[in-house]
Amino acid sequence: QVQLVESGGGLVQAGGSLRLSCAASGRTLSSYAMAWFRQGPGKGREFVGSMSWSGGSTYYADSVKGRFTMSRDNAKNMVYLQMNALKPEDTAVYYCAGHPGGRGSTRAGSYDYWGQGTQITVSS
Numbered sequence: 001q002v003q004l005v006e007s008g009g010g011l012v013q014a015g016g017s018l019r020l021s022c023a024a025s026g027r028t029l030s031s032y033a034m035a036w037f038r039q040g041p042g043k044g045r046e047f048v049g050s051m052s053w054s055g056g057s058t059y060y061a062d063s064v065k066g067r068f069t070m071s072r073d074n075a076k077n078m079v080y081l082q083m084n085a086l087k088p089e090d091t092a093v094y095y096c097a098g099h100p101g102g103r104g105s106t107r108a109g110s111y112d113y114w115g116q117g118t119q120i121t122v123s124s
Contacts, residue, residue: 002027002113005095009118016086016122020097022079022096022115029053030074033104035111036081038092038120048094050104058106064090086122093117 008020008056020036035050049060051070060071069082079096105111 002029002032002098002110004032004098004113004115006094006096006115006118009120011121011123012086014086014122017082017084017123018086018120020081020083020094020096020118020120022081024077024079028074029072029077029079029098031097031100031102032110032113033101034070034072034079034098035104036068036070036079037095037097037108038090039117040089040092042113043077043092045095045108047106047108050106051079052104053102057103060107061106073113083120086120088122088124091120091122093110093119 003025036048039045049070067085070081095117096115098113099111
């Protein structure tokens with residue numbers, strides 16, 4: 001069993017930056033593909049980005065490509081999401097997710113483990 005806990009959320013002005021962290025416990029993340037999803041007000045859960053177990057392969061939603069960057073430190077059992085040039089439409093609860101296996105996926109149903117989410121609010 002893997003427990004995931006996100007942190008780093010908050011309120012930021014448009015154009016600003018935030019870095020989210022996802023801390024894992026219970027199992028080492030070194031064999032897990034990881035992803036970030038988000039759910040905005042009145043919206044469904046949306047894929048943000050995914051990363052393979054090694055960090056060698058990443059994939060981002062078009063809406064965040066060029067602005068958001070995932071990284072991971074398997075030795076520390078941590079995954080990160082650096083968010084730059086934030087826009088009001090990025091306002092959402094952000095979730096960290098993981099599944100055992102090499103490759104990431106854009107589908108929420110592919111992930112076995114989820115954090116509780118952290119709120120990001122971007123003001124205009």
